Amino acid sequence: RYFRLAADQGVAGAQAALGAAYYRGEGCPIDHVKAAHYYRLAADQGDAKAQVNFAKCYSRGEGVSQNFGKAVGYLRLAADQGHTLAQCDYAQACLHGAGGLPQDYGEGIRYHRLAADNGHPDSLLALGAMLIDDEHVPADVRAL
Numbered sequence: 001r002y003f004r005l006a007a008d009q010g011v012a013g014a015q016a017a018l019g020a021a022y023y024r025g026e027g028c029p030i031d032h033v034k035a036a037h038y039y040r041l042a043a044d045q046g047d048a049k050a051q052v053n054f055a056k057c058y059s060r061g062e063g064v065s066q067n068f069g070k071a072v073g074y075l076r077l078a079a080d081q082g083h084t085l086a087q088c089d090y091a092q093a094c095l096h097g098a099g100g101l102p103q104d105y106g107e108g109i110r111y112h113r114l115a116a117d118n119g120h121p122d123s124l125l126a127l128g129a130m131l132i133d134d135e136h137v138p139a140d141v142r143a144l
Contacts, residue, residue, distance in 0.1 A: 015042035016050040036063030051078035072099030087115035088123045
């Protein structure tokens with residue numbers, strides 16, 4: 001009840017928490033439409049975790065129509081705020097040209113480096129695999 005009151009007053013953290021509650025059915029029935037609604041409210045106020053969660057809604061088509069381009073856009077917003085999981089996921093989108101992005105190895109490596117610098121294991125693995133294969137890795141990364 002209090003999360004809803006705070007969310008309705010525009011408190012991003014409460015909106016994100018209410019979105020998570022609806023998504024997981026914690027204290028309320030599962031409702032992905034309401035979850036996406038509250039995630040979006042928080043995401044559009046700059047809440048990085050809500051941006052990641054809203055991106056997942058778009059990528060899975062849960063509560064909103066599936067739209068990989070919008071998913072990648074929200075991932076980028078969170079990644080640029082330093083959200084490590086978003087950096088890793090956005091890096092993968094860049095490397096594979098997902099969500100309508102042009103394939104961009106430089107951008108993918110840059111975001112994997114950001115996530116790896118924060119200890120994200122998938123980014124550490126991805127960079128290590130690229131170094132072993134010497135695939136599209138710039139000299140400055142190989143020199144590490």
